[in-house]
Amino acid sequence: MIVEFQGAPESTHAIQFATPSLGDQSYLIVSGNDGALIDPQLDIDRFEKWLAETGTVLRWVLETHVHNDYVSGGKVLAERHGAAYVLPIGSDVTFDHSPIRDGDSLPVGLCAIRAMHTPGHTPHHMSYVLESPGTAGAGAGALAVFSGGSMLVGAVGRSDLLGPELTEQLARAQYRSVNRMVNELPDPTIVGPTHGAGSFCSTSPAADTTTSTIALEKTRNPALTAIDEDSFVSEQLSGYALFPSYYAHMGPLNREGNASAEPISLPELTPHQITDAATTAIVIDLRRGGIFAAGHIPGSVNVPMSVDAGAYIGWALPWKTELVLLSDRPADIEDIRVQLHRIGVRSIVGVVDDGLKKWLAEGRPVTSYRTATFREMAEESPSTIVDARDPLESRISALPHTVNIHFSRIAEELAHVGPGTVWVHCQSGYRAAIAASLLARADREVVLVDDDFANRAD
Template sequence: MITVLPIETPGLGDRTYLAHDGSTALVVDPQRDYDRVTALAEAAGVRITHVFETHIHNDYVTGGLALARETGAQYLVNTDDEVSYERTGIRDGDIVEVGAMRVRVIHTPGHTHTHLSFALEAGGEQIAVFTGGSLLYGSTGRPDLLGPDHTDTLVRAQWRSAHRLAKELPDSTAVYPTHGFGSFCSATQSAGLSSTIGEEKKTNSALTADEEAYVEQLLAGLDAYPTYYAHMGPANSRGPGKPDLSAPSVADPAELRRRIEAGEWVVDLRDRTAFAAGHLAGSLNFGLDGQFVTYLGWLIPWGTPVTLLGETAEDVAEAQREMVRIGIDRPAAMATGGPEAWAGGEPLAAYERATFDDLKAALDKSPDGGEEFVVLDVRRNQERDEAHIPGSVHIPVHEVPDRLGEIPAGRVWVHCAGGYRAGVVAALLDARGRDVVAVDDSFDSALDLGLCRADETP
């Protein structure tokens, strides 16, 4: 019996897979912190002999090379990928025997030019296909990550790749993508957690629409993606080593203040409610309760030292694990406890939280905003296009650090769609001395209150 075990990385919206026959195992697209994979293999009592990469990833640093070296497994990467390490080169049509399993390599360009999918067979039966960033649940991987010169070629290749998989594999074949669970590598997001080729034929636009309609629809739906992606491909081509997850050195209040004054990032990992109520002045807030590493990696000037503030050492360790997944290998320092201890007796900073009801009341008192306050919308462009609050200033969250000078003077009421991004930006503005109010509420409330209309043109 063949068992396929997914390993979730919800902070990045990705999955790794361990497949085994009871004694021998293969791994597909392992994350940098591959100790999760070896622990799962040990619990199952299986030996990892092969590690497969569907592509040179854009959204995380792979653990594939280090995992293969540690376990003595073959590391299988497309022969045509230019990498700086020894690997077992594979290409379209190759067959790889792994214990009782048989893996057929299928070239599925679209997310990248050299992207591969892996069809898993056993006992003459087609069981599954690992599709990486090709065929996702209800969608496909985005084709624009290699730059505009490649997008048109790749989006059309993606459509053809999806049709090839649908044609060559039985409807009963389970589909196991790497992306699509919140990853910005997905063209659109899907709530699906499992699927088959047959189900995708009915629901996936790549398989239900003709090529031109698919291309038009997919390209129209693309929005910004994290800037740290630019560093992932080169890191993966060089060959990442084993991550160092040992605890960083502990910083006292004087060191924390020195790091803040030097322009380093001191990041509070508590949730946005606790942070707003009281925090170390000058610190930033990327709570572990949201897409911590996606937004940290997106906003930080790459290479800036990061110090982590967590209520517990376990919180710091969790954040550190997420950071190594995108190549931020070592925090500069850490501190645990709470803001009173971190501040060393200095006064804590704080700012207000509010709802859209509160914002409506403020707008009713001052309809034009004017010099009294500004409403800052930090959602992405597509969200803004669907509905917005008239008179609000729009700066997507990832553009705020470079566009601070565009935010008018006065109190800033900052909102997003649910509160997490607003909290990130409120902390950033507060650290720079701005008077802020973080709107911690669902944007649906703004619609219900008549603050905007869903059909309004920005």
């Protein structure tokens, strides 16, 4: 998507690269023939394709912060294109880079990019203000602010990713950072955050739009509509949902800077090879929950194909688990490879792209379990029901006689699951499908409630 700026010099705009699997956006600022890329992911081909097709010369690669939700492609891109790799001062990385401080300005074509220290999502977080010629540092010449995980569209970046000891301090810093932006930047300034709708780095569901303006955020951003700092912080601290377990590995990978941008090979496995691989690997079945329930390879885990299935795979299984990817649609395999590549998962040992065709043709065993609706669950009144949603969701709308075990904690909380057949539900059936397959893998009898929570009988 091309982002135009009111009053910008000719040939100055930004290209927004959406990454739906993460709920993120990257931005290539173009002014004349010069380019500056902000917060790129590890699947760098899409950025390089645009640079090659337009003849844009990459001068700067900038990170708003050391990312906790994906592996950056910034270092690789900077090295390949001879660009400076710019990180906020204090980022504590182990490789050579160009540190940037609050107020520093970088030329890009006919404009300048000014760093604005906006701690809150992380301590060293920087936002980058694109300014018109001759107005650097003046504020009034701001065309856009690329706000990373600070000011989002109708939300702010969460402040709890670095541990409880920093959470309140960072939440207070976030309040001050967002207020600093609106105090220093004019109302028409475009706001281009990295984290957006679908990102687990947001404190609340961000709006479906991916950009905003300072004027709009004054009317809806929680850091700007709260009565005061204390009320904002209180609201934030009470509203943090769980975040993916693989986040713990993203920061260290980004500080090391050794991630490879090269795609891994995906050997296609025979049924015999699947059986051999399954001694150490887990088969990830990407088919829909109901189809999986009707028949699947014993011990496999169901993560239905979706725009963010890769994140759920990284969340549901221990880090570095060896994986066999199975789908009945070849395109899904490549999509998931890219999604997993973005979060540093390279432990795919093989793939199956024709579903169970070859497996069944050889007469190999499959297993199954029942699916049901909320109405059927109400009619049968089972004694053991697992709510696989986030604790915040369950707290608001829990059904009677259920135990809340988030889908990602099934293995570690198996002892808390009651006896007999386990009925599993969530909000839409997606997380329940993952949880049901994990319970079945642990030899529990399960029923998947493959239904929308709106259909429940209160």
